[in-house]
Amino acid sequence: xxxxxxxxxxxxxxxxxxxxxxxxxxxxxxxxxxxxxxxxxxxxxxxxxxxxxxxxxxxxxxxxxxxxxxxxxxxxxxxxxxxxxxxxxxxxxxxxxxxxxxxxxxxxxxxxxxxxxxxxxxxxxxxxxxxxxxxxxxxxxxxxxxxxxxxxxxxxxxxxxxxxxxxxxxxxxxxxxxxxxxxxxxxxxxxxxxxxxxxxxxxxxxxxxxxxxxxxxxxxxxxxxxxxxxxxxxxxxxxxxxxxxxxxxxxxxxxxxxxxxxxxxxxxxxxxxxxxxxxxxxxxxxxxxxxxxxxxxxxxxxxxxxxxxxxxxxxxxxxxxxxxxxxxxxxxxxxxxxxxxxxxxxxxxxxxxxxxxxxxxxxxxxxxxxxxxxxxxxxxxxxxxxxxxxxxxxxxxxxxxxxxxxxxxxxxxx
Amino acid sequence: xxxxxxxxxxxxxxxxxxxxxxxxxxxxxxxxxxxxxxxxxxxxxxxxxxxxxxxxxxxxxxxxxxxxxxxxxxxxxxxxxxxxxxxxxxxxxxxxxxxxxxxxxxxxxxxxxxxxxxxxxxxxxxxxxxxxxxxxxxxxxxxxxxxxxxxxxxxxxxxxxxxxxxxxxxxxxxxxxxxxxxxxxxxxxxxxxxxxxxxxxxxxxxxxxxxxxxxxxxxxxxxxxxxxxxxxxxxxxxxxxxxxxxxxxxxxxxxxxxxxxxxxxxxxxxxxxxxxxxxxxxxxxxxxxxxxxxxxxxxxxxxxxxxxxxxxxxxxxxxxxxxxxxxxxxxxxxxxxxxxxxxxxxxxxxxxxxxxxxxxxxxxxxxxxxxxxxxxxxxxxxxxxxxxxxxxxxxxxxxxxxxxxxxxxxxxxxxxxxxxxxx
Numbered sequence: 001x002x003x004x005x006x007x008x009x010x011x012x013x014x015x016x017x018x019x020x021x022x023x024x025x026x027x028x029x030x031x032x033x034x035x036x037x038x039x040x041x042x043x044x045x046x047x048x049x050x051x052x053x054x055x056x057x058x059x060x061x062x063x064x065x066x067x068x069x070x071x072x073x074x075x076x077x078x079x080x081x082x083x084x085x086x087x088x089x090x091x092x093x094x095x096x097x098x099x100x101x102x103x104x105x106x107x108x109x110x111x112x113x114x115x116x117x118x119x120x121x122x123x124x125x126x127x128x129x130x131x132x133x134x135x136x137x138x139x140x141x142x143x144x145x146x147x148x149x150x151x152x153x154x155x156x157x158x159x160x161x162x163x164x165x166x167x168x169x170x171x172x173x174x175x176x177x178x179x180x181x182x183x184x185x186x187x188x189x190x191x192x193x194x195x196x197x198x199x200x201x202x203x204x205x206x207x208x209x210x211x212x213x214x215x216x217x218x219x220x221x222x223x224x225x226x227x228x229x230x231x232x233x234x235x236x237x238x239x240x241x242x243x244x245x246x247x248x249x250x251x252x253x254x255x256x257x258x259x260x261x262x263x264x265x266x267x268x269x270x271x272x273x274x275x276x277x278x279x280x281x282x283x284x285x286x287x288x289x290x291x292x293x294x295x296x297x298x299x300x301x302x303x304x305x306x307x308x309x310x311x312x313x314x315x316x317x318x319x320x321x322x323x324x325x326x327x328x329x330x331x332x333x334x335x336x337x338x339x340x341x342x343x344x345x346x347x348x349x350x351x352x353x354x355x356x357x358x359x360x361x362x363x364x365x366x367x368x369x370x371x372x373x374x375x376x377x378x379x380x381x382x383x384x385x386x387x388x389x390x391x392x393x394x395x396x397x398x399x400x401x402x403x404x405x406x407x408x409x410x411x412x413x414x
Numbered sequence: 415x416x417x418x419x420x421x422x423x424x425x426x427x428x429x430x431x432x433x434x435x436x437x438x439x440x441x442x443x444x445x446x447x448x449x450x451x452x453x454x455x456x457x458x459x460x461x462x463x464x465x466x467x468x469x470x471x472x473x474x475x476x477x478x479x480x481x482x483x484x485x486x487x488x489x490x491x492x493x494x495x496x497x498x499x500x501x502x503x504x505x506x507x508x509x510x511x512x513x514x515x516x517x518x519x520x521x522x523x524x525x526x527x528x529x530x531x532x533x534x535x536x537x538x539x540x541x542x543x544x545x546x547x548x549x550x551x552x553x554x555x556x557x558x559x560x561x562x563x564x565x566x567x568x569x570x571x572x573x574x575x576x577x578x579x580x581x582x583x584x585x586x587x588x589x590x591x592x593x594x595x596x597x598x599x600x601x602x603x604x605x606x607x608x609x610x611x612x613x614x615x616x617x618x619x620x621x622x623x624x625x626x627x628x629x630x631x632x633x634x635x636x637x638x639x640x641x642x643x644x645x646x647x648x649x650x651x652x653x654x655x656x657x658x659x660x661x662x663x664x665x666x667x668x669x670x671x672x673x674x675x676x677x678x679x680x681x682x683x684x685x686x687x688x689x690x691x692x693x694x695x696x697x698x699x700x701x702x703x704x705x706x707x708x709x710x711x712x713x714x715x716x717x718x719x720x721x722x723x724x725x726x727x728x729x730x731x732x733x734x735x736x737x738x739x740x741x742x743x744x745x746x747x748x749x750x751x752x753x754x755x756x757x758x759x760x761x762x763x764x765x766x767x768x769x770x771x772x773x774x775x776x777x778x779x780x781x782x783x784x785x786x787x788x789x790x791x792x793x794x795x796x797x798x799x800x801x802x803x804x805x806x807x808x809x810x811x812x813x814x815x816x817x818x819x820x821x822x823x824x825x826x827x828x829x830x831x832x833x834x835x836x837x
Contacts, residue, residue, distance in 0.1 A: 022433070022434060022435035023764065024760050024761075024763055024764060025760060025761060025764065055682065063692070064682075064683065064688060064692060067681060067682035067683040068683040068750070071680075071681040071682070071683045071750065071753065071754055071757070072683075072749070072750050072753050073753065073757075074753045074754070074756050074757030074760065075757060076681055076757065076761065077682070091761060093757075093760060120692075120693075120694075120695040121695065122695075123695030123696075124691055124695050124697070124698055125698075126720070127651070127695070127696070127697050127698040127718070127719060127720060128698035128699075130650040130651050130718075130720055131651055131698055131699060131718055133650055134549055134649040134650055134651050134718075135547070135548065136547055137547065239648060240547055240647070240648060240649070241547060242543050242544050242545075242546045242547045243540060243543060243544045243547075273484075274480065274483075274484040275476075275477075275480040275484070276477070276480045276481055276484050277484075284537075285533070288533060288536065291537055291540035291541060291544065292537075311540070311544060313540075339485075342485070343481075343484055343485050343487070345487075346484075346485065346486060346487025347484065347487040348487075349487060350486075350487035350488065350489075350505070350506055351487070353436060353438070353506065354436075354438060354489075354504065354765075356436060357435070357436055357438065357764065357765045357766065358764050358765060359764070
């Protein structure tokens with residue numbers, strides 16, 4: 001396993017480099033603790049809107065110039081805003097990496113936030129919101145989270161509320177930027193064929209090193225409150241829905257407990273990954289009640305969310321819900337067998353190993369870990385994985401997936 | 415690329431791409447045919463068969479096969495696309511011995527159990543229905559009708575509801591008996607196991623399939639017409655797809671078209687992104703759809719916009735299409751398109767799966783394995799005039815597909831009717 005090399009700049013910004021000699025490209029990935037969970041109510045959607053505005057240029061880069069330069073070098077870039085954090089990444093050949101690194105840091109850390117661009121980009125964000133509202137499945141998931149997370153930021157849309165978006169100003173956005181994009185809240189990850197690249201020296205003179213150090217700043221913004229998922233039930237009629245959905249949400253320990261995250265991964269895999277997993281086998285293969293059934297672990301700082309989605313005919317909904325309940329109750333009764341555990345361990349372990357083939361996913365993994373002060377190497381998750389057997393899963397995690405602990409939403413065609 | 419070419423007994427070409435790095439093996443078996451080879455009245459057969467291939471083969475029942483594959487933590491997919499059926503396996507290289515024998519067994523000795531066919535058919539029918547929730551899918555299906563009519567590319571690989579319902583074991587047996595007869599290729603990339611040929615042939619009782627390498631051939635044709643189709647849907651946005659049928663991968667104009675694709679739709683500096691999103695704020699999602707095909711590939715602009723801006727979005731989109739026909743792109747734009755083309759090639763070779771996929775696609779089209787490298791060289795010689803000539807030859811008659819609320823459809827239709835394209 002390649003070993004992450006940790007270091008920091010004089011202002012305290014965390015860096016992590018990981019050499020992947022076989023990779024054809026380098027990934028530059030800048031992470032910041034500035035997801036939507038850090039917004040106050042009036043700032044709804046601002047974290048994501050800012051991510052858009054970043055690409056509209058900086059003090060030195062014209063709008064569009066960053067994309068043009070990076071893409072002319074044969075690279076590409078993108079960004080993603082989550083509940084907890086946001087990251088900006090570039091994939092590029094090693095020869096062009098130093099240039100791209102300069103461009104990326106310039107772009108993200110010194111955004112221009114021009115008023116006319118701001119007004120134009122607001123339209124784009126509103127189109128993005130409209131596009132997601134035209135997908136009834138997304139509307140259903142949003143409603144599930146809203147009701148299950150009762151007031152917590154994870155229940156609010158990352159894209160923001162329309163009225164809030166219409167009221168945002170460049171000044172409010174600049175304030176959000178300077179409050180969150182600081183040395184103690186950023187981490188830069190570099191992954192790929194790094195041998196022969198001395199990016200560290202370059203970084204010492206970059207805008208990343210110019211970020212004010214934590215000591216001279218006000219105290220960091222207060223952390224979002226812990227998640228307290230509320231069990232319950234709801235039903236929703238949705239226009240344009242063609243198939244009914246059963247959606248369920250549970251809470252597991254937050255991302256700080258990476259050992260438990262691996263356990264959660266095992267548990268969801270055992271239940272719903274592959275034809276021989278418990279839920280797929282029972283509901284799709286044997287009883288044929290669903291078109292599909294998925295169970296995803298969303299790794300989040302304030303508490304992980306396990307989300308279930310079953311797609312079925314509306315008249316089968318209650319049968320589906322009953323059967324999901326039955327499968328989960330059976331799991332509460334007796335711990336999973338060794339063969340079943342082995343299958344899940346192999347699936348999770350291989351999924352992890354396969355993801356290490358790509359510079360982008362390695363950078364994201366180590367970048368996110370270090371952003372949140374998790375300093376394990378790439379081998380550690382596999383060791384945690386080995387530490388879970390059926391008994392321990394049964395003791396520590398399976399009770400958290402009791403059907404009575406879920407919020408459950410039935411969405412049916414209107 | 416460190417590739418070795420062999421032939422299996424029986425004739426199927428086998429390509430081995432050895433890669434150091436993680437101990438992973440990716441295998442792709444590409445069988446020419448796919449949904450474009452669905453017989454009349456049997457649309458959906460290739461995909462239904464693909465889904466059933468992994469539900470029992472050789473000595474293994476569907477359950478036993480799933481136990482084996484999932485027990486190794488491996489990934490296995492069998493899917494039909496327009497031009498071929500692809501069997502993909504990805505596993506830890508230490509499991510190659512257990513899993514590699516499955517590939518040819520699935521293609522040559524599928525069980526085709528009635529009960530499993532029933533299940534797979536039901537799942538495909540449900541998926542077809544659920545897809546109608548997505549306005550992009552509706553606009554896309556509608557455009558496909560305009561571009562290909564009832565031709566071989568005229569339907570979703572999942573099929574057509576009424577015909578899919580009638581498919582059963584007899585039809586699938588007929589399709590299965592033809593699998594690979596129009597050409598097949600097997601590509602392995604990653605850490606290649608020892609005695610790989612024996613592994614691949616294990617379980618076939620010494621009777622390897624008589625398959626040939628796919629040959630160059632003329633693929634399915636598209637319609638050449640400028641048509642309009644609208645479907646009313648109660649959405650916030652209007653989805654617009656403007657496109658026409660063009661040409662096959664590897665034909666003389668295809669490379670120029672690929673560069674136009676890069677110019678128009680690849681990256682945030684692309685022409686459509688800049689013109690429609692950055693300059694007008696008309697859309698979040700805007701781009702070009704231009705998949706590689708053995709026949710006349712579609713070339714499509716797509717965008718979704720607020721329904722009150724339907725007219726503006728339609729005229730901007732038509733203006734961009736018109737520009738391709740009227741003006742050559744600049745030398746700087748061409749240089750940028752070339753850089754993107756090269757960049758995409760590098761980024762598309764990051765994993766063993768991507769590499770195997772690439773090689774299988776090219777060989778499946780009857781092209782040489784180094785075709786991508788040849789194209790990089792050839793692309794550098796193209797001029798803006800070449801690109802414009804390709805556009806004028808192939809993009810002259812686009813069709814427009816719309817999906818959205820009535821007032822937006824009316825506004826967009828009026829712009830279309832007033833344009834030069836509707837005549």
